Amino acid sequence: MDMKNPKYKNQGIHVDMVVFTVDDKKIKTLLVQRGRKPFVGEWILPGGAVYNDESVDFAAERELEEKTGLKDLYLEQLHTFGNPKRDPRKRMVSVAYLALVDKKKVSILQKTSKTLDAKWFDIKKLPDLAFDHKEIVRLAVKSLRKMLIYSNIAYTLLPCQFTLPELQGVYEIILGEKFDRRNFRRKFLNLGLIEATGKREEGMANRPANLYRFKAKKYKAVDIL
């Protein structure tokens, strides 16, 4: 490959993160408000340029922490968007990532030096997004639904200890479908992914639910439904 060829010059690589959480019976995603041209003031996915000396995966982690303060969350490459017109300034390829986080961590969106104004949005009520970011979110939702059905990824969306109704809620909210409580419970317990902690919920004005935990907090392909 000829480095000087103008056909290839001045290309840029970007990462964009779609961070999802389930909160208040909605799927929510984190958006930040853009401070620079073009699209000043519009909402965009958190993300930024990949540096020359870091891997693209690392850039995703770094940018997410710099722009939102979130770190150590589940992060997976989703798709690469490469339309030459997607950024009006220059050829910019964006590697999109899907990130999942438990709603308990949602509140600790601390500000760092580079943190922008970040806000969680119900994915059914997204504002207009700059660039092709709406398309990226759409693909991320599709992927999230598949992952939920074909893996144990729900562990990333729940606290260490959770109740079966909470787990079922995550499935119902994301898939937009109701499940029979008895069948859901039996199915999930038979899969062997979770175990009872022996503890129970407290302080509810009703019968307290048993608490469970995932045996392994690591991605595993499993047919759930």
Place this chain on the structure above:
Amino acid sequence: MDMKNPKYKNQGIHVDMVVFTVDDKKIKTLLVQRGRKPFVGEWILPGGAVYNDESVDFAAERELEEKTGLKDLYLEQLHTFGNPKRDPRKRMVSVAYLALVDKKKVSILQKTSKTLDAKWFDIKKLPDLAFDHKEIVRLAVKSLRKMLIYSNIAYTLLPCQFTLPELQGVYEIILGEKFDRRNFRRKFLNLGLIEATGKREEGMANRPANLYRFKAKKYKAVDIL
């Protein structure tokens, strides 16, 4: 984003294609022999640089045709490889694609002006590959197996008309597993993805097999196994 920042300068975008076919009871992939430094003479995946004015997906099609003469085949984005050291020359991000082709088209590897010396290799007997291409092939095989189980993608690997034993062969070869003929047949016919053409195989020294075709030649997510 600051265009002049040396942190981002001189990045390159590449596409690499893993083309699979099933032939002679093996999964085979197409490799080309590298003509330039570095790694002269080593085998690599077909691919090349993305031009500024084309989409990454289009670059994949273009490069595949230029380097191998193959066109109009099933092509799907697989993963983006972004280790900063993966290319010793400069920061080069590679978007890997998975391509699938029916073995009947394998023979018509016509040479075009830019066509390199291309050859099909049994994936169990690959030569050393330059860059991180072996890792890319490994990931592609994993993805192929998943796709076969969770979609109708087998249509891309078979001619228009095919016999059920041929179809079963594709599954057995790719998944490395034997299936019961009667159960496989019943399962696949019940899925409603294929239909009998009414024709039969000819010229075999045994009972001729019925020919089937896929009702739709378009990717569809379906749980097959």
Place this chain on the structure above:
DNA sequence: CCAAAAGTGTTAGCCATACACCCATGC
């Protein structure tokens, strides 16, 4: 005692699996 949400068991139908013999063709 009332409201709210959690927990529990059974049945019926469907699907997956395992398994062995006959059929059509070319030579």
Place this chain on the structure above:
DNA sequence: GCATGGGTGTATGGCTAACACTTTTGG
């Protein structure tokens, strides 16, 4: 007629899906 590979049916066990009442807690 024989060798080769293709086509077919049945029985069993396990999983899925549908369904309603009882339990525990706080107020």
